[in-house]
Amino acid sequence: MALTTYVEAIRQGISEEMERDDNVFVLGEDVGIYGGAFKATAGLLEKFGETRVIDTPISESAIVGAAIGAALMGLRPIAEMQFADFISCAFDQIVNFAAKCRYRWGAGIPIVVRAPSGGGIHGGPFHSQNPEMHFVHTPGLKVVCPSTAYDAKGLLKAAIRDPDPVIFFEHKFLYRWPRAKEELPSDDYIVPIGKAALRRTGSEISIVTYGAMVYVALDAATELAKEGIDVEVLDLRSLLPFDKEAVLESVKKTNKVILLHEDTRTGGFAGELAALISEEAFDYLDGPIRRITAPDTPVPFSPPMEEFFLPKISDVLRVTRELHAY
Amino acid sequence: MTKTVDPHILAMAQRPALPPRETQLKILYYMKVVRELENRIERKLYRQGKILGGVYVGRGQEAIAVGSCIDLRADDVVCPSHRDMGAFLIRGMSLRTIFAQYMGRKTGATKGKDSNMHMGSLEHNLIAFISMLGDNVPVAAGIGLSFKMRGQDRVVVCSFGDGATSRGDWHEGLNMASVLKCPVVFICNNNQYAYSTPLERQMAVENVADRAPAYGMPGEIVDGNDVIAVWNASQRAIDYARSGNGPSLIECKTFRMTGHSAHDDASYVPQELFEYWETRDPIRRLERTLVQQNMLSDAVIAEMEKGINAEIDEAIAIAEKDPYPEPEDCLRDVYFEEQ
Numbered sequence: 001m002a003l004t005t006y007v008e009a010i011r012q013g014i015s016e017e018m019e020r021d022d023n024v025f026v027l028g029e030d031v032g033i034y035g036g037a038f039k040a041t042a043g044l045l046e047k048f049g050e051t052r053v054i055d056t057p058i059s060e061s062a063i064v065g066a067a068i069g070a071a072l073m074g075l076r077p078i079a080e081m082q083f084a085d086f087i088s089c090a091f092d093q094i095v096n097f098a099a100k101c102r103y104r105w106g107a108g109i110p111i112v113v114r115a116p117s118g119g120g121i122h123g124g125p126f127h128s129q130n131p132e133m134h135f136v137h138t139p140g141l142k143v144v145c146p147s148t149a150y151d152a153k154g155l156l157k158a159a160i161r162d163p164d165p166v167i168f169f170e171h172k173f174l175y176r177w178p179r180a181k182e183e184l185p186s187d188d189y190i191v192p193i194g195k196a197a198l199r200r201t202g203s204e205i206s207i208v209t210y211g212a213m214v215y216v217a218l219d220a221a222t223e224l225a226k227e228g229i230d231v232e233v234l235d236l237r238s239l240l241p242f243d244k245e246a247v248l249e250s251v252k253k254t255n256k257v258i259l260l261h262e263d264t265r266t267g268g269f270a271g272e273l274a275a276l277i278s279e280e281a282f283d284y285l286d287g288p289i290r291r292i293t294a295p296d297t298p299v300p301f302s303p304p305m306e307e308f309f310l311p312k313i314s315d316v317l318r319v320t321r322e323l324h325a326y
Numbered sequence: 327m328t329k330t331v332d333p334h335i336l337a338m339a340q341r342p343a344l345p346p347r348e349t350q351l352k353i354l355y356y357m358k359v360v361r362e363l364e365n366r367i368e369r370k371l372y373r374q375g376k377i378l379g380g381v382y383v384g385r386g387q388e389a390i391a392v393g394s395c396i397d398l399r400a401d402d403v404v405c406p407s408h409r410d411m412g413a414f415l416i417r418g419m420s421l422r423t424i425f426a427q428y429m430g431r432k433t434g435a436t437k438g439k440d441s442n443m444h445m446g447s448l449e450h451n452l453i454a455f456i457s458m459l460g461d462n463v464p465v466a467a468g469i470g471l472s473f474k475m476r477g478q479d480r481v482v483v484c485s486f487g488d489g490a491t492s493r494g495d496w497h498e499g500l501n502m503a504s505v506l507k508c509p510v511v512f513i514c515n516n517n518q519y520a521y522s523t524p525l526e527r528q529m530a531v532e533n534v535a536d537r538a539p540a541y542g543m544p545g546e547i548v549d550g551n552d553v554i555a556v557w558n559a560s561q562r563a564i565d566y567a568r569s570g571n572g573p574s575l576i577e578c579k580t581f582r583m584t585g586h587s588a589h590d591d592a593s594y595v596p597q598e599l600f601e602y603w604e605t606r607d608p609i610r611r612l613e614r615t616l617v618q619q620n621m622l623s624d625a626v627i628a629e630m631e632k633g634i635n636a637e638i639d640e641a642i643a644i645a646e647k648d649p650y651p652e653p654e655d656c657l658r659d660v661y662f663e664e665q
Binding site: 025051052054056057059061062063064065066067068069070071072073074075077092093096097100101102103104105106107108139140142162163164 | 403435436439440444445446447448453454456457458461463464465466467468469470471472473475494495498499501502505506659660661662
């Protein structure tokens with residue numbers, strides 16, 4: 001069976017959900033006739049027509065606002081941010097309107113905001129960011145960050161069917177990356193939001209990560225195995241809610257943990273995980289909780305700087321060896 | 327292809343200039359209920375400490391929400407702003423629910439989760455406003471978009487103040503509603519002050535409606551203290567939207583006869599402005615007109631007021647006895663919960 005790319009998995013997910021449910025529709029910048037900046041909506045206009053695949057003005061806030069309005073009337077909008085970096089323009093509609101409607105007056109807002117995030121594509125400060133933590137800190141939202149084609153499709157379908165607003169971060173480096181390709185089931189499936197996936201089983205050190213960093217962790221683990229260090233890799237897949245049980249279970253087994261993400265350090269998800277582990281698994285720890293993250297800077301453009309900025313295999317090797325020796 | 331739109335005139339369908347007597351009496355009733363309800367909220371319950379937090383009333387602006395919403399269909403949707411109490415009443419929200427909302431009771435429209443005008447009810451097709459002014463504009467566009475997508479002939483009435491028109495969301499929302507031809511009637515309560523900021527510090531054009539042609543939609547200016555004028559313009563705009571022509575903008579010129587909120591004495595507003603606008607009070611204007619036209623007598627007005635006072639007394643008495651929510655209820659309904 002043919003392998004499917006991460007971006008094609010997303011396109012299939014949208015298309016299948018639009019076939020399944022007439023209430024599902026797509027809106028965003030260049031999503032129709034152009035098929036999306038990354039072609040994640042290619043062919044949908046031809047298939048579903050311009051009533052359900054809507055090209056909008058460059059108005060991120062109004063794109064999300066309009067999605068909220070349509071959702072209030074029972075539709076299931078999928079709003080595309082052309083780049084996750086632009087989601088800041090829609091921040092208010094997401095965190096103040098969408099996230100709080102159910103709490104305030106019982107009105108669910110079943111929208112999906114798709115946002116291509118992440119670096120490694122020489123996109124510079126405004127086409128490479130990982131803004132997930134702005135939303136993880138907003139009760140009422142759900143936040144997912146798939147790392148594989150299978151998960152991208154399954155989580156997107158789960159997000160579309162979810163009764164609450166879901167911010168769906170797609171790592172754009174993975175869109176056409178051969179290693180993220182997978183054979184996908186022909187049957188309908190979803191990946192539940194809030195469940196982690198164990199990508200590699202190990203006994204000595206846990207690396208908890210998500211998004212494109214899953215591959216960095218796995219590559220490092222392969223190297224480390226040659227040195228006799230047995231590393232476990234846990235892919236969170238969802239950040240809000242996240243799979244606390246899976247994190248704690250892994251830490252309680254290996255007793256040493258590294259938290260790895262592409263997002264910057266201060267206020268990153270690793271801090272939240274470290275707090276959880278300290279509170280609920282402190283007695284199991286045989287070493288300090290270690291973080292591997294991007295530094296606290298904007299995402300730089302020039303290749304040597306971007307390479308320095310992004311967490312990489314050598315960083316994981318160094319920190320894992322240190323923690324193993326502890 | 328360029329499209330020109332007369333800046334201040336809606337493409338008018340033929341409409342009677344006056345609503346029938348029955349509608350006019352209903353209009354008067356709702357305006358008077360709003361006035362009394364808000365007097366009780368601001369001048370009694372708030373001062374007695376029974377209402378905490380922000381209190382924003384629309385004294386002097388009652389004609390706008392009432393005139394624009396009175397003849398909507400039940401399946402139309404209203405996105406009110408914070409001086410549009412009439413919209414809630416006309417859509418069927420009860421006085422008790424409103425008082426309970428202000429007093430933070432479990433029986434309020436948000437079960438104590440949010441305060442004052444931040445009320446919504448999908449059952450009544452009322453969309454809850456949020457404090458970020460103008461945020462309801464793109465949301466209204468999306469509601470209208472859903473009607474268009476489903477081939478429904480429903481419309482949305484979306485209200486905001488003059489201050490909100492400085493927000494980016496207002497501009498994004500008007501533009502998107504027009505580009506996508508959404509059936510929305512945008513209603514500006516131009517009460518000339520946004521908190522302490524007068525209109526000339528808010529915008530460099532004379533009228534909010536001047537902006538309508540820039541978005542390719544008709545705009546119209548009406549005397550917002552003349553409820554019949556508001557009704558008339560609204561009916562034409564509603565027809566225009568319902569017939570598939572897209573959005574339009576009605577600017578209702580009015581005046582805020584209070585401070586921004588109950589704690590604000592509005593000392594920055596020249597006294598003569600209050601005096602001038604007092605003479606243009608929308609409720610007394612309609613009463614005078616109806617009496618002059620022999621459609622109403624002072625006795626009927628007195629009877630109406632008596633009835634309104636009794637309704638309000640009863641609602642307050644019930645709401646005051648309504649329970650507060652359980653403290654732990656603050657943890658509920660962040661996400662969907664299986665019932």
